[in-house]
Amino acid sequence: MSTPVLPPLRDMLASLIAINSISSASPQLDQSNQPVIHQLATWFELLGFKVDLMPVHTTHSKKLNLIARYGEGHGGLVLAGHTDTVPCDEHLWQSNPFQLTERDNAYFGLGICDMKGFFPLILEAVKPLLSQKFQCPLIVVATADEETSMDGARALVEAQQKLGRFALIGEPTNMKPINMHKGIMMERVVIHGSSGHSSDPSLGNNALDAMYYVLGDLIQFRQQLAKQFNNPLFTVPSPTMNLGCIHGGDNPNRICGSCELAFDLRPLPGMSTENLRESIQKRLALIAEQHSIDIEFNPLFPSVEAFETPAQSPFVQYCQQLTQHEAESVAFATEAPFLNALGMDTVVLGPGDIAKAHQPDECLPLSRINPFIKILQRLIHHYCITSPNVQTT
Numbered sequence: 001m002s003t004p005v006l007p008p009l010r011d012m013l014a015s016l017i018a019i020n021s022i023s024s025a026s027p028q029l030d031q032s033n034q035p036v037i038h039q040l041a042t043w044f045e046l047l048g049f050k051v052d053l054m055p056v057h058t059t060h061s062k063k064l065n066l067i068a069r070y071g072e073g074h075g076g077l078v079l080a081g082h083t084d085t086v087p088c089d090e091h092l093w094q095s096n097p098f099q100l101t102e103r104d105n106a107y108f109g110l111g112i113c114d115m116k117g118f119f120p121l122i123l124e125a126v127k128p129l130l131s132q133k134f135q136c137p138l139i140v141v142a143t144a145d146e147e148t149s150m151d152g153a154r155a156l157v158e159a160q161q162k163l164g165r166f167a168l169i170g171e172p173t174n175m176k177p178i179n180m181h182k183g184i185m186m187e188r189v190v191i192h193g194s195s196g197h198s199s200d201p202s203l204g205n206n207a208l209d210a211m212y213y214v215l216g217d218l219i220q221f222r223q224q225l226a227k228q229f230n231n232p233l234f235t236v237p238s239p240t241m242n243l244g245c246i247h248g249g250d251n252p253n254r255i256c257g258s259c260e261l262a263f264d265l266r267p268l269p270g271m272s273t274e275n276l277r278e279s280i281q282k283r284l285a286l287i288a289e290q291h292s293i294d295i296e297f298n299p300l301f302p303s304v305e306a307f308e309t310p311a312q313s314p315f316v317q318y319c320q321q322l323t324q325h326e327a328e329s330v331a332f333a334t335e336a337p338f339l340n341a342l343g344m345d346t347v348v349l350g351p352g353d354i355a356k357a358h359q360p361d362e363c364l365p366l367s368r369i370n371p372f373i374k375i376l377q378r379l380i381h382h383y384c385i386t387s388p389n390v391q392t393t
């Protein structure tokens with residue numbers, strides 16, 4: 001077999017950094033990820049992967065997921081990541097965020113560690129292994145819009161996409177395996193009362209008065225959840241609820257006609273966002289009835305479930321062994337709960353540092369690159385090449 005001609009690692013990283021793939025809730029900033037996906041498709045096809053592109057229908061522009069497979073059969077290893085980045089404050093960067101720059105023993109560029117830079121590392125890792133026979137497939141998944149709606153990952157779940165048995169997501173974790181994080185719900189309560197002259201309360205129905213009871217009830221619910229659920233493996237061991245903002249009324253001498261509250265709720269693994277929403281809905285319905293007022297309750301954004309792959313999972317154990325680190329929890333959310341929902345044991349493990357992501361001068365230390373490529377090679381070797389004993393269903 002002739003050796004495939006892939007560009008050198010540095011050139012691949014530079015090409016991806018140069019393609020703007022910002023995803024944003026603001027249409028002015030949002031970019032399609034299609035150019036990144038097409039670039040990845042070209043490289044993976046060069047190595048003999050079979051590439052499928054999956055359209056992801058998002059609000060602003062047309063986006064794609066990529067699924068690249070090498071080898072046949074069931075089960076196998078999935079290496080997954082997102083192709084989009086957050087927006088950046090270009091004027092605060094020391095170098096052009098869209099031009100790969102090397103200084104202070106690190107590569108700088110938007111998305112270098114969070115996380116377009118993951119894909120060239122996969123290509124570099126798998127290239128020398130292709131002369132061996134793959135017993136189980138290696139599947140690379142590159143998604144759209146992780147930084148905003150997670151619509152790419154949602155599309156995989158909606159399609160019940162058959163991927164693999166074990167999945168690694170290369171988000172920045174400082175080379176430590178992560179097997180759990182909290183979920184995120186962002187919710188909105190709107191109380192519709194009616195306005196009137198403040199001198200006579202019977203002329204209206206005060207939404208702010210009702211909000212007082214809603215706030216009290218939510219705080220009580222928060223305390224109840226904290227008593228009921230606790231996981232010492234998290235830095236903040238209880239589920240949290242943050243009452244984030246409130247808007248209502250206009251003048252002291254008018255009965256407040258409507259009032260709106262937005263809050264977030266971060267559930268622990270084992271708590272379902274649907275159950276939480278149902279409980280809150282019931283509590284609000286009670287207040288609405290008691291105060292003869294309309295209360296609307298809906299999500300501001302689709303929620304992300306909490307994520308946990310049991311520490312006893314052979315995949316978690318193997319990642320611990322490879323990295324010489326116990327699996328931990330993190331405070332940020334990832335696409336892992338979506339991959340778990342597709343029946344895969346998922347671990348988040350990547351070379352970057354989350355503290356360097358989402359801010360000026362995002363970087364990846366050069367010293368992390370080769371050790372991380374070795375980790376990927378050992379994973380591919382274990383789960384795809386010498387894997388007859390690995391459970392594949």
Ligand SMILES: [Zn+2]
Nearest residue numbers: 082114115171
């Ligand atoms: Zn990320």
